[in-house]
Amino acid sequence: MAQDVSSYDIARNEKFGRYLVANKDLEAGELIFTDKPFAFGPKPDSPPLCLGCYCPVQGTLCSRCGWPICGAECEAAPAHAAECSVFAAAKVRFQPPDDWTASSPQLDCITPLRMLLAKERDPERWKRELEPMETHAAARQERPAWAADQVNVVGFLTDHCRLGARFDKELVQRVCGILEVNAVEIPSRGGFSIRAVYPQLAIAAHSCVPNIVHTILQNDYEVQVRAAVGIPSGAALHLCYTHVLSPTPTRRDYLLESKFFACDCPRCADPTELGSHLSTLKCSKCDNGVILCNNPLDNESPWQCTDKNCGFQTSSAAMRKMLAVVQAEVDQLDALEGTQAIEMREATLKKYKSVFHPRHGVLLSLKHALATMYGRVEGYGIDELPDLLLERKVELCRLVLDTLQIVAPGETRMRGLMLYELHAPVMFLARSEFSAGLIDQDKLKERLQEPIRLLAEASKILGREDPQSPEGITGEIARQSMEQLQASIEAL
Ligand SMILES: [Zn+2]
Numbered sequence: 001m002a003q004d005v006s007s008y009d010i011a012r013n014e015k016f017g018r019y020l021v022a023n024k025d026l027e028a029g030e031l032i033f034t035d036k037p038f039a040f041g042p043k044p045d046s047p048p049l050c051l052g053c054y055c056p057v058q059g060t061l062c063s064r065c066g067w068p069i070c071g072a073e074c075e076a077a078p079a080h081a082a083e084c085s086v087f088a089a090a091k092v093r094f095q096p097p098d099d100w101t102a103s104s105p106q107l108d109c110i111t112p113l114r115m116l117l118a119k120e121r122d123p124e125r126w127k128r129e130l131e132p133m134e135t136h137a138a139a140r141q142e143r144p145a146w147a148a149d150q151v152n153v154v155g156f157l158t159d160h161c162r163l164g165a166r167f168d169k170e171l172v173q174r175v176c177g178i179l180e181v182n183a184v185e186i187p188s189r190g191g192f193s194i195r196a197v198y199p200q201l202a203i204a205a206h207s208c209v210p211n212i213v214h215t216i217l218q219n220d221y222e223v224q225v226r227a228a229v230g231i232p233s234g235a236a237l238h239l240c241y242t243h244v245l246s247p248t249p250t251r252r253d254y255l256l257e258s259k260f261f262a263c264d265c266p267r268c269a270d271p272t273e274l275g276s277h278l279s280t281l282k283c284s285k286c287d288n289g290v291i292l293c294n295n296p297l298d299n300e301s302p303w304q305c306t307d308k309n310c311g312f313q314t315s316s317a318a319m320r321k322m323l324a325v326v327q328a329e330v331d332q333l334d335a336l337e338g339t340q341a342i343e344m345r346e347a348t349l350k351k352y353k354s355v356f357h358p359r360h361g362v363l364l365s366l367k368h369a370l371a372t373m374y375g376r377v378e379g380y381g382i383d384e385l386p387d388l389l390l391e392r393k394v395e396l397c398r399l400v401l402d403t404l405q406i407v408a409p410g411e412t413r414m415r416g417l418m419l420y421e422l423h424a425p426v427m428f429l430a431r432s433e434f435s436a437g438l439i440d441q442d443k444l445k446e447r448l449q450e451p452i453r454l455l456a457e458a459s460k461i462l463g464r465e466d467p468q469s470p471e472g473i474t475g476e477i478a479r480q481s482m483e484q485l486q487a488s489i490e491a492l
């Protein structure tokens, strides 16, 4: 629910349908509203997860209904109570799979069922906040997901679980549409990501350069929505529905496929992505030009070298195919652990150095991962890193921060985490130069002011996260580190 005195209005236009507008000047970091989920639960194709805490389970089932539950405490979880009675009454049990870690469609019915049961409990809220939601029914009917939902969710709930008299098939399919179009992915207490519908947040329109951020509190999955930057009264509030560091073709394909619209925001319309170059390639035929899309809003538009004398050109289809191949290769690196995780990423960066602009989204995601790994992975601990690798970590953090400044400006979680990552190598490099006699004590004190500023901002931004979440914990560590560093400077 919105706050009593709200700092936003709901507006309506042809392009966005309903959207949110600031009705007063908002400062960066200012809380705009909080919202409770109408329902939350597993994402489609989840492996068996506990229906109380969403941690993966290996064969433990609820003693009443026979669906995945990790233990007695979760069996009594309020979120599970209503569906537990439904399954127990219908005697419909979860079918134990051969592989408990593999994704399965069995849990696809849970979140829609919770939506339906929440509608029964609170018909007023349903009418006020869920009824007006967009479901893109006509477009969805063309997709394979519609037919899958028809079997795994609609048929399963109405026939198998004998709920047909309480909820008609059309309503169940509509709930599937509301979830597909409006649900957001959120972290669960068990660490696994789940989905939730926040009616107010869902009204915020999308932009690939968002001006609001949202944080999920772990206790009851309440969402807090804040201004990321100063927002003038009358401006639309924009959330980014996709990964901000992805290149334009990847973002636009995702938005069209899963959110049913072709984004034409200023970032998508600009071949250089506002100068961030997240989708720019290097030209293999000349040294002077880079390859940009002629018209990024047209999926058929060719990509061309900017050097007029070169004239190199490639089709949009070839470009997308190449991106998909490299992305699949990069995704495989997620499975690596330890020193390999770092070394293989560096090797991949080297391999594609001559293909992509240094800030291309594919390379930047690798650099973002490396910025966090240096100083944390065993064998690459922060006090074992030679100056050269400390400098590498500094370079990677600054590159990500500079890019965020363009595509996701302001006080974002990602910025807070990168500022925290950056403070350590800056601090270690200053101390290392002091030990080597390259700088005197006054200069050292001066150089240590930067990590203090970085920690101060990191703790301010991350202090807004749930204190029990990884980001919230990092925020608290940043605050303590800043105090220790200040004390150590005073003792110099
Ligand atoms: Zn549990």
Ligand SMILES: [Zn+2]
Pocket: 062, 063, 064, 065, 066, 067, 069, 075, 080, 083, 084, 085
């Ligand atoms: Zn149960």
Ligand SMILES: [Zn+2]
Pocket: 207, 208, 209, 263, 264, 265, 266, 267, 268, 269
């Ligand atoms: Zn866009």
Ligand SMILES: [Zn+2]
Pocket: 283, 284, 285, 286, 287, 288, 289, 290, 305, 306, 307, 310, 311, 312
């Ligand atoms: Zn060229």
